[in-house]
Structures are given as C-alpha cells and as structure tokens.
Amino acid sequence: MGATMMGARVKRLEDPRLLRGQASFVDDLRLPGVLHAAILRSSHAHARIRKIDLSAVRAAPGVVDTFCLTDVWQSPPTIPVLVGVPSLVPCPQHPLAGEVVRYVGEPLAVVVALDRALAEDALDVAEVDYDPLPGLGDAEQALAAGSKLLHDTAPGNVAARWTQGFGDVKAAFKEADHVVHERLRMQRYSGVPLETRGILASPDSVSGELTIWASGQWPHTARGLTAAALGMDERRVRCILPDVGGGFGVKCDLYPEDILIPLAATRLNRPVKWIEDRREHFLSCVHAREMTFDLELAFKSDGTILGMRGQIISDQGAYVRTLGMVNASLAITGLPGPYNIKSFSAEVVCALTNKSPTSTYRGAGAPEGTYARERLLDIAGHQIGIDPAELRLKNLLRPEALPYSAKLVAVEGPINYDSGDFPAALRQALKKANYTEFRKAQSQARSEGRLRGVGMCVYVQQAGLGPFESAEVRVDEDGNVNVVSGAAPQGQGTGTMLAQIVADQLEVPLERVSVSFGDTARIPFGVGTYGSRTVVMAGSAALGAAQRVREKAIQVAAHLFEAGPGDVEWKDGVARIVGVPGKGYTLAELAEAASPGKNRPPGMEPGLDARYYFEKNQSPFSYGVHVAEVEVERETGDVKVRRYVVVNDCGRMINPMIVEGQIAGGIAQGAGGALLEELVYDEQGQLLTASLFDYQLPTSLDLPSIEISHLVSPSDLNPLGVKGVGEGGAIGAHAAVTNAVADAIAHTGARVCQTPLRPAVVWKLMNEKSVQA
Amino acid sequence: MRPALFEYAVAADVDQAIGLLGQFGDEAKVLAGGQSLVPMLNFRLVRPRYLIDIGRIKGLDYISLVDGGLHIGALTRQRTVERSDLVREVCPLLAEAIKHVGHQQTRNRGTVGGSLAHADPAAELPAVVTALDAKLRVKSTAGERVLQAREFFRGSLTTALRPNEILVAVEIPSWPIGTGSGFCEYSRRQGDFAIVGAAAVMQRDANGRVARVGVALIGTGDRPFDATPISTDRLIGQIPDEANCKAAAEEIGASVEPDSDIHAPADYRKHLATVLAGRALLCAAQRAVIAGRERGNGH
Amino acid sequence: MDIEREVTLTVNGTSYTRVVSVRKLLCEFLRDDLDLTGTHVGCEHGVCGSCTILVDGHTARSCLMMAVQADGSEITTVEGLAKDGRLHPIQEAFWEEHGLQCGFCASGLLLTVHEFLSDRRDPSEQSIREALAGNICRCTGYQNIVKAVAKADRIWER
Numbered sequence A: 001m002g003a004t005m006m007g008a009r010v011k012r013l014e015d016p017r018l019l020r021g022q023a024s025f026v027d028d029l030r031l032p033g034v035l036h037a038a039i040l041r042s043s044h045a046h047a048r049i050r051k052i053d054l055s056a057v058r059a060a061p062g063v064v065d066t067f068c069l070t071d072v073w074q075s076p077p078t079i080p081v082l083v084g085v086p087s088l089v090p091c092p093q094h095p096l097a098g099e100v101v102r103y104v105g106e107p108l109a110v111v112v113a114l115d116r117a118l119a120e121d122a123l124d125v126a127e128v129d130y131d132p133l134p135g136l137g138d139a140e141q142a143l144a145a146g147s148k149l150l151h152d153t154a155p156g157n158v159a160a161r162w163t164q165g166f167g168d169v170k171a172a173f174k175e176a177d178h179v180v181h182e183r184l185r186m187q188r189y190s191g192v193p194l195e196t197r198g199i200l201a202s203p204d205s206v207s208g209e210l211t212i213w214a215s216g217q218w219p220h221t222a223r224g225l226t227a228a229a230l231g232m233d234e235r236r237v238r239c240i241l242p243d244v245g246g247g248f249g250v251k252c253d254l255y256p257e258d259i260l261i262p263l264a265a266t267r268l269n270r271p272v273k274w275i276e277d278r279r280e281h282f283l284s285c286v287h288a289r290e291m292t293f294d295l296e297l298a299f300k301s302d303g304t305i306l307g308m309r310g311q312i313i314s315d316q317g318a319y320v321r322t323l324g325m326v327n328a329s330l331a332i333t334g335l336p337g338p339y340n341i342k343s344f345s346a347e348v349v350c351a352l353t354n355k356s357p358t359s360t361y362r363g364a365g366a367p368e369g370t371y372a373r374e375r376l377l378d379i380a381g382h383q384i385g386i387d388p389a390e391l392r393l394k395n396l397l398r399p400e401a402l403p404y405s406a407k408l409v410a411v412e413g414p415i416n417y418d419s420g421d422f423p424a425a426l427r428q429a430l431k432k433a434n435y436t437e438f439r440k441a442q443s444q445a446r447s448e449g450r451l452r453g454v455g456m457c458v459y460v461q462q463a464g465l466g467p468f469e470s471a472e473v474r475v476d477e478d479g480n481v482n483v484v485s486g487a488a489p490q491g492q493g494t495g496t497m498l499a500q501i502v503a504d505q506l507e508v509p510l511e512r513v514s515v516s517f518g519d520t521a522r523i524p525f526g527v528g529t530y531g532s533r534t535v536v537m538a539g540s541a542a543l544g545a546a547q548r549v550r551e552k553a554i555q556v557a558a559h560l561f562e563a564g565p566g567d568v569e570w571k572d573g574v575a576r577i578v579g580v581p582g583k584g585y586t587l588a589e590l591a592e593a594a595s596p597g598k599n600r601p602p603g604m605e606p607g608l609d610a611r612y613y614f615e616k617n618q619s620p621f622s623y624g625v626h627v628a629e630v631e632v633e634r635e636t637g638d639v640k641v642r643r644y645v646v647v648n649d650c651g652r653m654i655n656p657m658i659v660e661g662q663i664a665g666g667i668a669q670g671a672g673g674a675l676l677e678e679l680v681y682d683e684q685g686q687l688l689t690a691s692l693f694d695y696q697l698p699t700s701l702d703l704p705s706i707e708i709s710h711l712v713s714p715s716d717l718n719p720l721g722v723k724g725v726g727e728g729g730a731i732g733a734h735a736a737v738t739n740a741v742a743d744a745i746a747h748t749g750a751r752v753c754q755t756p757l758r759p760a761v762v763w764k765l766m767n768e769k770s771v772q773a
Numbered sequence B: 001m002r003p004a005l006f007e008y009a010v011a012a013d014v015d016q017a018i019g020l021l022g023q024f025g026d027e028a029k030v031l032a033g034g035q036s037l038v039p040m041l042n043f044r045l046v047r048p049r050y051l052i053d054i055g056r057i058k059g060l061d062y063i064s065l066v067d068g069g070l071h072i073g074a075l076t077r078q079r080t081v082e083r084s085d086l087v088r089e090v091c092p093l094l095a096e097a098i099k100h101v102g103h104q105q106t107r108n109r110g111t112v113g114g115s116l117a118h119a120d121p122a123a124e125l126p127a128v129v130t131a132l133d134a135k136l137r138v139k140s141t142a143g144e145r146v147l148q149a150r151e152f153f154r155g156s157l158t159t160a161l162r163p164n165e166i167l168v169a170v171e172i173p174s175w176p177i178g179t180g181s182g183f184c185e186y187s188r189r190q191g192d193f194a195i196v197g198a199a200a201v202m203q204r205d206a207n208g209r210v211a212r213v214g215v216a217l218i219g220t221g222d223r224p225f226d227a228t229p230i231s232t233d234r235l236i237g238q239i240p241d242e243a244n245c246k247a248a249a250e251e252i253g254a255s256v257e258p259d260s261d262i263h264a265p266a267d268y269r270k271h272l273a274t275v276l277a278g279r280a281l282l283c284a285a286q287r288a289v290i291a292g293r294e295r296g297n298g299h
Numbered sequence C: 001m002d003i004e005r006e007v008t009l010t011v012n013g014t015s016y017t018r019v020v021s022v023r024k025l026l027c028e029f030l031r032d033d034l035d036l037t038g039t040h041v042g043c044e045h046g047v048c049g050s051c052t053i054l055v056d057g058h059t060a061r062s063c064l065m066m067a068v069q070a071d072g073s074e075i076t077t078v079e080g081l082a083k084d085g086r087l088h089p090i091q092e093a094f095w096e097e098h099g100l101q102c103g104f105c106a107s108g109l110l111l112t113v114h115e116f117l118s119d120r121r122d123p124s125e126q127s128i129r130e131a132l133a134g135n136i137c138r139c140t141g142y143q144n145i146v147k148a149v150a151k152a153d154r155i156w157e158r
Helices: A015-019 A055-059 A116-124 A139-143 A169-175 A219-230 A256-268 A278-284 A326-333 A366-384 A388-395 A422-432 A435-447 A494-506 A534-561 A587-594 A656-675 A728-744 A759-768 B014-027 B037-042 B078-082 B085-090 B092-098 B112-118 B124-131 B228-235 B242-255 B266-295 C026-033 C089-096 C106-118 C125-132 C143-155
Strands: A035-041 A047-053 A063-068 A107-113 A127-132 A158-166 A178-186 A198-203 A210-214 A237-240 A272-275 A291-299 A305-317 A344-352 A404-410 A413-417 A451-462 A468-475 A481-485 A513-517 A568-571 A574-577 A609-615 A621-632 A639-649 A706-711 B007-010 B028-031 B050-053 B063-066 B069-073 B135-140 B143-148 B153-155 B166-172 B179-186 B196-204 B210-218 C004-011 C014-021 C052-055 C058-061 C074-076
Touching: A015 C089, A015 C106, A035 A063, A035 A116, A035 A256, A035 A278, A047 A107, A055 A063, A063 A116, A063 A256, A107 A116, A107 A256, A139 A305, A139 A344, A158 A326, A158 A404, A169 A291, A169 A305, A178 A366, A198 A256, A210 A219, A210 A256, A219 A237, A219 A256, A256 A272, A291 A326, A291 A366, A305 A326, A305 A366, A326 A344, A326 A366, A326 A404, A366 A388, A366 A451, A366 A728, A388 A422, A388 A451, A413 A451, A413 A621, A422 A435, A422 A451, A422 A621, A422 A639, A422 A706, A435 A451, A451 A728, A468 A494, A468 A534, A468 A587, A481 A494, A481 A534, A494 A513, A494 A534, A534 A568, A534 A574, A534 A587, A534 A609, A621 A656, A621 A728, A639 A656, A639 A728, A656 A706, A656 A728, A656 C143, A759 B266, B014 B028, B014 B050, B014 B135, B014 B166, B028 B037, B063 B085, B069 B085, B069 B112, B078 B092, B078 B112, B085 B092, B092 B124, B092 B179, B092 B196, B112 B124, B112 B166, B124 B179, B124 B196, B124 B210, B179 B266, B196 B266, B210 B228, B210 B266, B228 B242, B242 B266, C014 C026, C052 C106, C058 C106, C089 C106, C089 C143, C106 C125, C106 C143, C125 C143
Parallel strands: A035 A272, A210 A237, A305 A344, A481 A513, A639 A706, B007 B050, B028 B050, C004 C074
Antiparallel strands: A035 A107, A047 A127, A063 A107, A158 A344, A178 A291, A198 A210, A198 A272, A291 A305, A404 A413, A451 A621, A468 A481, A468 A609, A568 A574, A621 A639, B063 B069, B069 B166, B135 B143, B135 B166, B179 B196, B196 B210, C004 C014, C052 C058, C052 C074
C-alpha cells in the first residue's frame, strides 16, 4: 500500500470554495417560485389552547397558506423515539401543538408567504387564546409531590427512571475509610452553531418526489422519519445535505419543522423554505446538559476507590423526541470513566419540565458524567489530603487491564475500553503542564494576591458509534475517483479525510478524488455524522469500497494482460505485471475496459466501482487528559484561561491537523460551558437568554492556544485502527476548567459545585467564606 | 427576524430632519449609524411607523477645539473619535473609553450622537459625557436647547429628547492643563456592554490638590450615576491618594442602587462600582500629576 | 415617505441599481437581489460577525444596515477577494493553517482580517486576538485562525 496520505496534515479539499464564499448552505439555495415560511410559536410555557384564529393571517398581504394542527390532522403523527429505555413512558411531541402547549417556542401554526418579512407580519396578527397553566420551571419542582402533570402518561413528571450498577456498593461504603459526598450541578446550555437550522422542501411534479434540503446531520434517518410522518413512501422522498454551518449534535433529532415544512410544500405543490432565526434557535433548538448529580465516592485511607454511587436528575424539557434519552444514558454509564471502580450504583431520573426538549449536544451525557466525577475526585483529594493528580494515578485503570469491560451498557451499546494507557497520558500531560513547578508558582502567586489554579480531567469517550456506514467508490473513464458516503458532515473535513483513505488505497494523488455526502438518492443506506463516529464508520466503509475497487482493477488488468491476478501488482495507480516495468494500465484505462460492452473478465459486474457497508456494533473508546491553568481576579471574579494542555489518544489519525482542529473547537465549547454559557428560564418559563447578547459564546480572547500532543493506541475494532475524536474536547474542557477555577479559589473555602462560573458567581464563592486553607 | 413595516425618508439636512420630526415625531425613530436601532427593529422590539434617516446630513460630522474644550457633531462616527489626535490630546478620557464601545465593525458605523441618544444604561459614552460635565445640544423646529449631560439621561433607553428633536452636538467643556483621566470598565468579554464601569477626570492645582473632579458610573442603574457630587465632597482640596480615593469610591458604591439581572446581581454591581470607581479615581489622580509635570515649567 | 426606494451601489467593482423595500437589510439585498450568498447571516442582531463586509473600505455588519443606507456606497464582500480566480493571500493563509471548519463564519472573518492587516505589520498574538473578538467562530476554537492571520501578515504583500 502507498500509505502516503494516512497521517498526513494535508490542506482540506473543502476549503477553496468555502473561502471564496461559494458554499451552499440551505439559505443559499435558490429555487424558482420558492415561498417562505414562518412559525407561530407559543408565548406561554404551559397553557391550554382554547383557540387559534388564523383568519387575519390568511388575509394578510403576501400570505399563501397557513395552518394549525386541526387544519391538517385528525390523528396527528408523533415524533418517534429512536433510542429508548425500558422505563420510558410516552411523552411525545406532535408537529404542532394541539390542546396543550408545554414550552415557550412550541410551534402552533405555520405561515407561508412570498417572503419572510411578510410571513412575520402575518404572525403578528394571529390570535391565540391561551388558558395559562402552572408551569414547572425546574426538575426539582417538577418531581415534587403534587406538582401539575405535564403529560397524563408520565406520573410524577418522570419520563424515565432507571438504575445501573455492578458490584457490592453497600459493602464498599460500609468498609470505607472516607466517604466524599457532593451535590453537583451542570447548567442548561447547548451547541449554538453559527448557522441556525433551515429546511427547503420542493415537490417535483414530474417525478412525484419530494426533495428536502436540510441543515442537519442524518439525511437518511430524516428521510425515513419524515416520510413516515407524512404518510409518504420513503422512496419518494429525497433528503440532501447542503453545506452545513456546524451541527454539534443539535441538528439531529427530528424536529416539528422537519415535518411541517415538507408538509407545507406538498400542500401547495410549491417549494417552501424556512430558515430559523437566532431567537427561534434559542427557544426551540435542542437544549442540553442540565443535570444534577448527587454523588458519593468511598475510599480506603490510601485513596483507593472502593465504590461510587449516586443519583442523577436530568431535565428533559417538555417532550422526549428521537434522541432525548441519550444524554441520561451516557451520563450514568459515563460516571465511572477510566477508573478502576469495583462497585457502582446510580439511578437516573429524567424529569419533564416546561422548557425546550433536551437532546444530544457534543458528548451527549459524557461531559455531564465526566464533570461530576472529575469534580468529585478533586473535592475528595482536598478532603482526604491527597494531591488530585496522585489520586487519579492511583485509581486509573492500568493499560494491562484493557480491553476492559466497564460492566455497563448504554443505549448505544456496552461500555468497553478497547485500548489505551490512561496513566501514561496523565503523566505526560502533567509533565507538559509543568504541574509540580506550578504548585510552587501558585503558592508564590497567592502570597502576592494573584489567584492561579490548575485543573485536570481524564475522560473516555465512545468513538465509533454503529451500526453501519456506507460508501461507494467509483472510477470514471478519466481516472477520476468519486466517493459517495453516507456520512453527513457539518464542517469536520470528512471529505478530505475520506479522500486521503481512498487516495492511499488506490495510490492516486489526493486531487483526483472527490467526495460527496448526505444524499439519499446517491446511496440507498446511510447513517450520518454525529457521536464521533465518522472516521471509524465512514472511514472504514470508504476503505472497504476502495479496497474492492483496487481488487477489481487488478482483476481487469489481469484479464487485459491475459495473466493471473497474482501476477499483477498495483503501484502508484497503475497495474503492471510483477517484475515487468513499462506497460501498465492506468485507472482510466481500467475503468474504460470495465464499462459495459468493453473488455472485462467474464462474470464480472461492469463498472470500476464498489459499494461497501461497514457494519459494527461495538464502538472503540478514545480518551484524553486535559490540564487547564487559570487565573482568577480577586476583585471581579474574572477568570482567564492562561494555559491549556491536552494529551489525546484517538488511535491512528488520518489527518492530525483535522484531529487537532476538532479538539481545539471542542475545548472552546467545553470552556464556554464552564465559564460563560447558560440557557436561563425565569419562573414563568420565559427564556431570558434568547439572543447572542445574553447567551455568551466564547471569543478569540477567551482561550489560549491549546498545546496538543498525541498518544496512539490503535483500535482492533476496525481495519484502520482509528477512533473518533470529535466530542472529546467538549467532554474534557468543562471539567478541567471548572476544576482549575475551584483550585484557584480553594484557599477561600469556596465550594465549587456548579457552572457556569461567571464572574459574579466566582466573586460570591470567594467571599461567602473567607477561611484560611 | 425582520423589521415590521415602516415608511422611510432621508433628511438632506438638519432643517429637513426636524421638519419631518415635527410632523411625524411621535411615531418616528431616527436612524443614524443604526448599530443600536437596527437590532431592535429586527427583533421587532420597536415598530416605528416612520424611519427618518439622518445619516446623509452634512455638517454634523466634526470634532472642533472650542475654548479649550471639544465640540463633537452628533453624526461623527465612533471610529473617527477613536483615531483622532485631537481627542487623544484634549480629552484622553474619551479616547480611552471609545475603544470599549462595541467592536471595530460597529464603531465604523456607529455615531457619537447615536450612542448618546440611545442611552443604554450599560453604554460607555453617556457616562463619559456625564463625568466630563458636557452639554448636549438638541434642535427642533422650535429652536435649540442645551442640556447638561446629567439632566439628559432620564432612564433606560430614555433621554430628555422630545419626539420632535434631534441631538446635533455634544459640547465637552475645557478641562485644562493638569487634568488626568481614568476609565475602568469590567465586562466579561471585550466589546460587551459594561457590567459596571467608571469614568473619572480630575484636575489638580499647582500644589497637587484636587481642584475639580468629574466621575460617572456605567451599569449601576437605569442611567449614568453622577458620582461628581460625592467625589467633589470627598476630594476637593485634598491631595489625592489611595486612601481617600478608596474612601470616595466606597461612598459611591454605597450610594448606587443597581438592579439584578442575568448578567450580574445587584450586590456584585455595587461591589464593582466601588472597585472600579476607586481605580478610575486613582488613575486620574496619578495621570493628573504626570500631565501637570509634563506641561509645567520645571517643578 | 417611501416604502420602496431605488439604490445604486458598487459591489466588488460592479455597479448595481435596484429598487428595494425600505425595510430590506443590506445582507438580504446582497444575498437575494445580487445573488452574492457568500455573506452569511448568523444572528440578525450584529453580534456574531458572519455578515461582515467592507463598506467604503471599512468593516460593517451587513445585518445592521438597511439596504437603502448603502445607496452610493462601495462594498466589498468575500466574493470580491479572489482576483482573476486566484485566492487572496488571506484566503491562502486560512487554507494552509486550517483556519476554518464549517466555513460559515469565514466570509465575515476574512474581511475583518483584511481591514486589520491593511494598516499594520507584524501584529502580536494578543492584538490579533483582540481584532478577532468581534467575530464568533463556533467550530475552531480560534487558534488556527490566529495562526492564519499571522501567516497572512507574512505572505500578503501590501
């Protein structure tokens, strides 16, 4: 094999057209006669809908159509749950609210007009008669006895509740020398991609097909779900992924609009476009992360962990849609992490509240569980009197223990750490971060009134979610290689990565390979891009397809040479007889020969192409160590992240530059969670953070340059030996930065148990208890 | 998010602008740089029936030295102030504060008058002109009025401007040789509105004693907090030092009555008021000495 | 009082005259009326910076301008950066340094960087980060953007 492209930091093939402004995000797509939709949304968090009067809307200038639930459906479809748990009760959402609305922003009606401004004018004259009901503003309130029920099917406002564990936790806590207990809270926040959601649906009167372009992450899945909801044959629906401006998991889920906009288009037999505005995005795009952990660790006197137990309360928002259960599952099964924990028991309670439904966002439960565990480890170190790094080194699984079954099964599969060296990664990170010297410098700085702190996080992440991914590799008669993948990227550089794999296999220059994605018409089965699955699943699929094309090419060449395939060697994109330099057949010639009616071996299917599905239900696990250094200003509570060190292990890397970009981007989001970002609701269930003024995203001044080094523990679970990495930065950073701030102000006796650590919060924590350490 | 319908007119000059306002003022909004107004239009937080664009008016874009002070036309872009040597020399407080107003992209379009007329309690320029004891000149078909800064800002997004008036200039009085200034703002991210900020100017006499002082705070209420009376009380005739600046700042902090919001609770704002007022006063005091020495003949 | 007006403006060197609704935003006008979809709209309230363009040589947020305000202006959008098909050195630098992932913020950033580098040489990392603070990127964590700006400074002859 050529192997010149694997591991190469090549420039991305995607970039020139993006840089020129020639991308096609969904709002850039132009169709003649397109109409524009706007959504009438509930202004109440919880109310009975007595009446929706759209008569003035219908009469408004430029309005072509408008409808509410009862205009369309006798028996409205529900948005199905794709990933369920046994205890889940039905609390589904309809595409439009019927008798009851349950969150501010819930869709009530659709307006279609000649342009968006006119559609919004029409929304202004809609009349809705609300009968307000008591709202449930937080999970504790929702779960309290006697609280108003959001769904008749969900007693106690519990959508799901279950326990997982292993070993004898009771005994562990009985024999413990130390028990460390804390209640930790992670706030509600979310991915907030720079491009909001958007859908363009267009019926084709010639073919009878409906084409849907959506800023999403899983066109094949969306196609099936949308078709089902509309009562259409799936084969008549085509979903195409345009360029997508960031997804981060929040553009999965089947949203009401995914059904409503195609419906609007079919009603009118006209193309209809809907672009979510930023305010709508905050109100109704999936929220995430909001969990409370009541967690305990049992220790021997030397710091060995004997057991862990606790309860998680997860705020699900008003409904559970396709992926709503994932966060809770990955949080509970992610609690033990890379540590040798001999007994474990935890319960998770998923509470329904009058807020936007929660679902997957980068890590999808792993950041939450990791934060709770890593925070508790630091608290424990403090209480017991063992350095937090030492405490971790003592308890991390040794490399000899891998492959290791964590004895837990998440919704996405069993937790099995396939390969890795957690202690080595931690040691390397601490060394890089000058940890020992830092402690001295910290002490010195404190005496000068400067509050420096260091925090660390060791995490594992699922990194190759199944069940399959698809790829087709086709060589045309010019020798160009076209790859079609079922992946559905939103900026991850997947095209370049797949091109590298295929170029390597076929030993052709990278520029000869083009990659396209996310189109249900180009490849019949696919899954999509989320959950750090792409390099493993889409990469292995592309590899398999390319390997088959290479084999086919050799067979065609052998036929042309009138030799056996074993006599033919493949080098630099040319087939030659072994040991005979000179005449060889290029890919172009072989593709020509393989075409129908030309000169291919008898019995061979025509075309120099292959389609391959990589099917695997066991996910590799990648891991990382993050060490963050912060400085807190005493008088303002301001936090600056001064230094950030990462040791990352995602097995073999196809393009380390892309890998590092993913890590850095994830860290920005995790640090944003630790310090800045929060979706805040008031007591009436109104979202107070519905603009970028109020929801604060990290800027270029909020982070230093990240220092990244790599360990490579290949995975046996796929032929490339790779593991995913996309979510890791977000998983590690929230915990590491939180721990660093806690460390910086530990001497004041501050109890750091919740995020975000905004300046006023940090200031209050420091001043609540000014106790000598 | 698109604006609600409105009708639009471009004023070619000030007379046309005030004429239109005289006619439509109650239902009109004035568009200058648009950096504050257009987001509100897009959110439909405001739905004026008429939009009067004054951005084409000539002759309101100037920075002039008048009797040792600065007169700045209302349509002067914030960017122009940022790059003005005259401002840097004559009014260093303004030169320092302007860098905190939004981002380069918004300063390129935003105007001095626009920011003042918008009167966001978390904005920098209202506090700066209050500290400087500036006057604001407004005009209508009935004539001109001149208002002191401290009477101009009436509440959150509310000024003394009548519906038929536009702001034409801000007139900063002379703060002569020996004046130092300090601008201290805390915001979580660069370019954000201030959580709290303090603007201070201080004139010291030949003996180094405080002869005149002006202080105003951002973000501690629905309008700039005029801390000049307290500072005057505490510091006039004194040699300013850490102790008395801190004492003045503590009284200022005790006097402000901010509300809590999602960005900061009230007690934190009060605390920041004390910290930042103290820093601004001390900075102004220290710079006043330097300026005096640089310009004086020996010493 | 009008609800529509004629505007004439130059965009990337070409003059256009159109009749527009007075409430049409400049970003909408560029994208919908002139088919220049390279300028992206991320928030419609002037915070994210994705819609940044050059107006009369200086950066501006095109979601904070009405199209009618641009009458008589000279505008440069991202589409105006490449000349004769060749990428501008700033674009080259972003490509080399992996300064973009999804590309949604890139157009606005490129023009911000253009303005920043136009009148200075050899900027420090801190000053680069300050100059970028008005443009949000959600994908990259900024560090490769900073590298791209430093590289652009070196390779752009100006």
